[in-house]
Amino acid sequence: MVRLSKIATDEKAEKIYDARLMKRFLRYTLPYKGLLFLSLSLLPAISLLALVQPYIIKVAVDNNMVPRVTEGMGLLVLFFTMAVVTEVLIRMFHYYVVQSLGQKVVYSIRKELFNHIQKLSLSYFEKTPVGSLLNRVTNDVESLSEMVSSGVVSLMGDIITIVGIAAVMIILNLKLALVSFSILPLLLVGTLLIRKGMRKVYREIRIKLAEISAFIQENVAGIKVIQLYLREKKNEENFQKINGAYFKATLRANFFDAFLFSFVEIAGAFAVALILWYGGMKEMEGAMTFGVLVAFIEYLNKIFVPIKDLSAKFSVIQAAMAAMERIFSLIDTEPDIKEPSAPLMMKEISGKIEFNNVSFSYGRGKVINNLSFCVDAGEKVALVGATGAGKSTIIKLLSRMYDVTEGNVLVDGMDIKKMSLGQLRKNVGMVPQDFFIFSGTIFDNISLGREEIDLNNVKVAAEKVMASRFIEKMPRRYYSEIKEKGVNLSMGQKQLLSLARVMAHDPKILVLDEATSSIDVATELYIQKGIRTLFEDRTSIIIAHRLSTIKDVDRIIVLHKGEIREEGRHNELLEKKGLYYRLYQLQYQDQESFNAA
Ligand SMILES: Nc1ncnc2c1ncn2[C@@H]1O[C@H](COP(=O)(O)OP(=O)(O)OP(=O)(O)O)[C@@H](O)[C@H]1O
Ligand SMILES: [Mg+2]
16 A cells, blocks of 8 residues: 555665755745844853853852852842843743744745645656655755754854853863863763664654654545445554554653663763862862852753753754755756747637647556547547547647657647647646546636636536536535535536536637546536537547547547547448447447437
8 A cells, every 4th residue: 555665765864964955955044144143143142141140159159158248249149130031031032033034944945845846747746655745845844944943053052152161161270170071071972872872763753653644644545445345454453563663663762862861960960979079179178269169060050951952953953954855856856847948929729739640658668659630620529449548648648747758749730849838738628537626615616716717707607517507506606615625526516517617717629538427417418518519619629438428529539559540420430330339339339228218
């Protein structure tokens, strides 16, 4: 079912740092360089305020508490309070600035991603699982925002704080500083090792989470089949496997978290013990003041937090690097079908279609083989042939959902590859086999947001194809809400809706791919008239397995394995007693007798 390996390979080996990616990413922060500058310039102020606090305590201890002097104590308390309050206020402001910077950057990246995804060609979506695209736009983008807000900027803040505290400690008392720092290598190596293990676990957690969401996504989409074929039990087992792996990975991550926390606590206590032992002795020897000792313990507490977080921030940056790589590779994916560099715009299109020696392959084996035919402007042509003969493929080539492998397709004598893609698609109106209904109102679904199409156009179109009959019965008529994928409509109603859609858009070339297959015979006969008006003044290509829609077309093209086998009017082809005749015998005879009855 779900191609889990595909999701897993999405997670490439993570690079620690990639200057090329970072440079490209930084370009997105350029429009907000004011915010970036502000957030960076606040960092030294925050560090300075944090640094000053233990020093005030030192002065209070040495100048007031030990010699029991009350004078000046009030001022020191005031300074201390002001330092703490100002630090907290600036931090708060800084947090807001950094968060908005992160959100602004990912806002524009998300926008670019979505716009880019919309431009990609059909072939891309056919080979890319939806889940992985969703991941790009949500999780990956989010990890970029995390990098801005709690990675890069605060990493710089941490480094400033660590260097500042170390400098003050050295100035206060070099020997005591060296004694306190003696614990740092142990702390650094220890946390790095623990983090290394953590990174592996967190990576596994991410992969398992992606698998869970892909699994759920596919199973919800296919829930009907699952329930009808009683696959629930089997699915439960499969899900349990992924869920179990995820569960175990999170347990391991929790263990690492607890371990890291305790390790840092113990290392911190050890450092304080060292200071108490060494500094205490020195103080008693009179080589050092009591205030310095107190200040050192305070500074140690302050330096441990950023050191502990240092490796966590590297992980955030590392994860973001991987996300950046995936995001940029998606942005760099060029659509297969591109607008020509100098698109030719035609004044008006009359709708003549030519296929010249067209061959096409989806990758392996030719699906269309050296096919040539011509449809005159205003002509109505039907394509028939067995399942898999290549009928839908032909019309995908006509609207440039795919480009031909060999030969060319012309509209009004112009190669469609040279035409503006917009003009081509505006003029080729298609009701595909797997049409799509969006959530929104009936009106939205027919007009699809095109401005020239107002309620009146929609009503006229719906009346012509007889869709108005069911629409008028709905509670809010043209403003009735349709649920996602049109679940509150029947298959036939959805088809009528997509017929009304193409009617309202009024294209010069009309393509119906099995457009009436789900409409009951009585309604179909009823809407025949409507469909006939749909054909007026335009070139039409109709693909239908049901005879009723194609019997009176100008010409029928019979396809077999991507080649034209027969061509002619209904009666001529029947007289030939060839492939069409056989198809007719197999498919339409029953229905003919039904219609006659
Ligand atoms: N996206 C795709 N990727 C790869 N192969 C495809 C794709 N779409 C269709 N094919 C293959 O191309 C061939 C022609 O498919 P096509 O959809 O054109 O048939 P059709 O004549 O429309 O059939 P039907 O009457 O069942 O709709 C089939 O063999 C099919 O397997
Ligand atoms: Mg088809």
